[in-house]
Amino acid sequence: MSDKIPGRRGPxxxxxxxxxxxxxxxxxxxxxASFFGRMNYNLQFIRGRxxxxxxxxxxxxxxxxxxxxxxxxxxxxxxxxxxLSGVISQSVPVLAILGLAAGILMIAGExxxxxxxxxxxxxxxxxxxxxxxxxxxxxxxxxxxxxxxxLVNGIIVVYTKIPxxxxxxxxxxxxxxxxxxxxxxxxxxxxxSREGTMEYLFAHNFGSFxxxxxxxxxxxxxxxxxxxxxxxxxxIFAVGGNPAAAEAISIKSKQVKLMSFAIFGGLVGFAAxxxxxxxxxxxxxxxxxxxxxxxxxxxxxxxxxxxxxxRGSVIGIIVGAALIELIRNGLLxxxxxxxxxxxxxxxxxxxxxxxxxxxxxxAR
Amino acid sequence: MSExxxxxxxxxxxxxxxxxxxxxxxxxxxxxxxxxxxxxxAGKSTLVKIMSGVVDSTVGDFFWDGQKIDKMNRNVTxxxxxxxxxxxxALVPQMTITRNIFMGREVTNRFGFMKMKEMDAVAADVLDxxxxxxxxxxxxxxxxxLSGGQAQAVAIARAVHFKRSLLILxxxxxxxxxxxxxxxxxxxxxxxxxxxxSVLVTHNLHHAFQVCDRHIVMNHGKKIMDARREDTxxxxxxxxxxxxxxxxxxxxxxxx
Ligand SMILES: Nc1ncnc2c1ncn2[C@@H]1O[C@H](COP(=O)(O)OP(=O)(O)O)[C@@H](O)[C@H]1O
Ligand SMILES: [Mg+2]
Numbered sequence: 001m002s003d004k005i006p007g008r009r010g011p012x013x014x015x016x017x018x019x020x021x022x023x024x025x026x027x028x029x030x031x032x033a034s035f036f037g038r039m040n041y042n043l044q045f046i047r048g049r050x051x052x053x054x055x056x057x058x059x060x061x062x063x064x065x066x067x068x069x070x071x072x073x074x075x076x077x078x079x080x081x082x083x084l085s086g087v088i089s090q091s092v093p094v095l096a097i098l099g100l101a102a103g104i105l106m107i108a109g110e111x112x113x114x115x116x117x118x119x120x121x122x123x124x125x126x127x128x129x130x131x132x133x134x135x136x137x138x139x140x141x142x143x144x145x146x147x148x149x150x151l152v153n154g155i156i157v158v159y160t161k162i163p164x165x166x167x168x169x170x171x172x173x174x175x176x177x178x179x180x181x182x183x184x185x186x187x188x189x190x191x192x193s194r195e196g197t198m199e200y201l202f203a204h205n206f207g208s209f210x211x212x213x214x215x216x217x218x219x220x221x222x223x224x225x226x227x228x229x230x231x232x233x234x235x236i237f238a239v240g241g242n243p244a245a246a247e248a249i250s251i252k253s254k255q256v257k258l259m260s261f262a263i264f265g266g267l268v269g270f271a272a273x274x275x276x277x278x279x280x281x282x283x284x285x286x287x288x289x290x291x292x293x294x295x296x297x298x299x300x301x302x303x304x305x306x307x308x309x310x311r312g313s314v315i316g317i318i319v320g321a322a323l324i325e326l327i328r329n330g331l332l333x334x335x336x337x338x339x340x341x342x343x344x345x346x347x348x349x350x351x352x353x354x355x356x357x358x359x360x361x362x363a364r
Numbered sequence: 365m366s367e368x369x370x371x372x373x374x375x376x377x378x379x380x381x382x383x384x385x386x387x388x389x390x391x392x393x394x395x396x397x398x399x400x401x402x403x404x405x406a407g408k409s410t411l412v413k414i415m416s417g418v419v420d421s422t423v424g425d426f427f428w429d430g431q432k433i434d435k436m437n438r439n440v441t442x443x444x445x446x447x448x449x450x451x452x453x454a455l456v457p458q459m460t461i462t463r464n465i466f467m468g469r470e471v472t473n474r475f476g477f478m479k480m481k482e483m484d485a486v487a488a489d490v491l492d493x494x495x496x497x498x499x500x501x502x503x504x505x506x507x508x509x510l511s512g513g514q515a516q517a518v519a520i521a522r523a524v525h526f527k528r529s530l531l532i533l534x535x536x537x538x539x540x541x542x543x544x545x546x547x548x549x550x551x552x553x554x555x556x557x558x559x560x561x562s563v564l565v566t567h568n569l570h571h572a573f574q575v576c577d578r579h580i581v582m583n584h585g586k587k588i589m590d591a592r593r594e595d596t597x598x599x600x601x602x603x604x605x606x607x608x609x610x611x612x613x614x615x616x617x618x619x620x
Contacts, residue, residue, distance in 0.1 A: 229477050231470040238467050241456035248418050248454050249468035250438040310458040 051316035089209040093216035096321035099299030101267035103317040108260035109240035109309030114172035116290040122272035146269020154261025179284040189281035202277035241310025302352040367430035375424030399576035406582040416448040417441035445528025457508035462487040512539040531562040
């Protein structure tokens, strides 16, 4: 198609250009036609992103627990309904939802270390509003508080360009103080309002599982479709992976980061409600919720989320949270002393982080 | 006399105290291939970013088809159909080829959910259509698993797929293999026939001379030469690029 150009020296390129190709091929080259062939083929693109490896670890651990519990139902009471429903199906969903919150924000390239303080404040607002004005306003106020707290943090981070872990660590003291300011130092407690709908929605015992597990299922599916199939989720990955490249294609990185903070806040607010309904009372300024900050980030990291942004998966994070809670539960059932639990979780996180790093190298 | 596609007037850019661009003006005609040449640090990439709307000029006016553009930014240039391959990586390494190609312009249903199959299929075709890229197995591969040349080819494929009126390429051939480079240069001549303008930034004067209708030479932030192909030669361009305004003057006096 390249014409001879008059009056110039040297050869002119004569490269045939297959522009008709666009309408011809519908399937990428090399993709096998059979179902299993295609599954095997697609596996190579999933590997190296963390979720698969960590799922294998979870399945192996779970199998070990089931066998141990079958051999010794009293010595290792894993399959006991009290354990499955009372411990596992309450703790895994909360950590998984918090892990998704922290993980989505990490994928966007940011951290929010006031997660624990946010839980306390949102839970207090949820409790006080529910007691005063009923459940539905309480839910809205609890989630709204989570979003508002995270958005204030987000605005500070995005517009001052202070590294987010410094800014949000500082802000966590402020939010802790805010909890004491609106509630005083005595615990905020759910009384009559917990009965009925609230209990059924957020903490009901269905025998071998509780309401929280259903919420995890719903939130997990929504989060998966949002992060991995919706264009806004795609933008979060883009901004976290290479902000300059995203900006060059007119993705507004500040807006995307603020949106990620808002999603983070919404999930934290919701988890705060689950925690409040489970425990019935929240201590302002208390440290009980503080642990969640690092455990949530740990769940994300164990699940394959990159500490530098742009990489992570919803399934990986949920599996990571489940793994941490299972290890904790196993040590508890084996009657290990308390510090062992912290120690083992710490070791798990470091191993996962190293593993992550290796995976990142391999994907290159 | 038809208006130029893009005319820039009196564009200057300062980074703090440094003047990176100094009162630059030129036009890009419809269907024209313009070579933007100059030594490292001459300000070519800065000019490319300003024309693409991702960096603001300190002063300067912009006219599209004779109409003044009030505020240059990426939204405006996107609407006008300007597509750019930036010199410094414009891809997200942790994402797949498909997601990179459609980043910010995802094919979605009306709820914003992406049509992955459709995007994968188009991506596979786009990868084949312009530059022959060897070694790419699937559009589902992560960009981090590609070589520099392959990644460059993906960036080119994306720009070519979305271009509508002006294609700007900032040193697109630096990482490309010979065959891919030839295909790309051939493609630029073909674009001309389709009425699409392009700006080619390159270090390789022979490449530029092969395909460009007009050559603009930058030196220390100033435009020192703007000549149609028939009015210049590779030797003159070399003098201007290597020795700046002084070299150009000496060349014209025949003492280079
Ligand atoms: N973001 C920036 N901040 C400060 N100086 C910059 C920036 N971008 C480019 N420069 C400077 O502007 C000059 C021109 O750079 P550039 O446009 O990249 O040149 P070229 O592409 O012609 O090699 C260089 O001296 C470079 O250091
Ligand atoms: Mg440059």
